[in-house]
Amino acid sequence: MRATTNDQTGRRSFLKAMGVTGAVVATAGAGLMKPVKSLAAKWSFPKEAFNVEGSMEEAFQAALGTTNVKEGNVSLQTPTIAENGAVVPITATSDMGNKVSTFHVFVEGNPAPYTARFHLTDATSDTAEVSTRIKMGETSNVMAVAETTDGEFYKASNEVRVTIGGCGG
Known part of the structure; x- marks a missing residue:
């Protein structure tokens, strides 16, 4: 054939x-x-900030270089109750658009509060947004901080109740 x-x-x-x-x-x-x-290897970030075990002020200082963080210009969507603290979905948005260069995520009740950092590109948009899943060891406040190209910081926070801990609990 x-x-x-x-x-x-x-x-x-x-x-x-x-x-x-x-x-x-x-x-x-x-x-x-x-x-x-990798291109990501060229980015500098405070590696030690992810290991700071202490208060939110200590985590802010290590991650942001300041504790001067203003309320507003950021919204944070989180579940009210997280059945599994190992996978808590969050979405942080800001109406400041392309002025936002970085989003930082903190979880107050975690052993190391600094949880995530997202660098944004120079996209021309009216809103900046990131979504991820984080781990939470216990019920606590989750905080999203938007860092602007001007070096200012704005935050929003929500309390999330955790029924099963995700950080070994």
């Missing part, structure tokens, strides 16, 4: 792809091709 044109084209494409893959693997194995560092 003779193969049809589609079968021959499919085989040829497959063989070409396998040849290219083999060439890339051989080149990398010979040390002629080296992996490039």
Whole structure:
């Protein structure tokens, strides 16, 4: 039985792809091709801030470099009750749009309150928004802080009641 044109084209494409893959693997194995560092590695962030175990003021100082955080211009959506503290969905938004350069997330009752940091691009939009899932060890306040390109900080917070702890509880 003779193969049809589609079968021959499919085989040829497959063989070409396998040849290219083999060439890339051989080149990398010979040390002629080296992996490039991630762009994220160039970003600087206070790694130690994620390990600060203490008050919110200490966490603010380590993560933001200040404790001067104003209320307003940020809204935070959280569940009132989280049945599982290991996966608590949150969404932080700001009406300041492209003035927001970074969102920071803090959980007051966690052993290390500084929970997440999101760098935003220079998108032209009326609102800035991030969504994620966080871990919470116990019932406490969740706080989203928007950092502006002017170096100002604005916050919103909500209390989330946790029925099953997510940080080993």
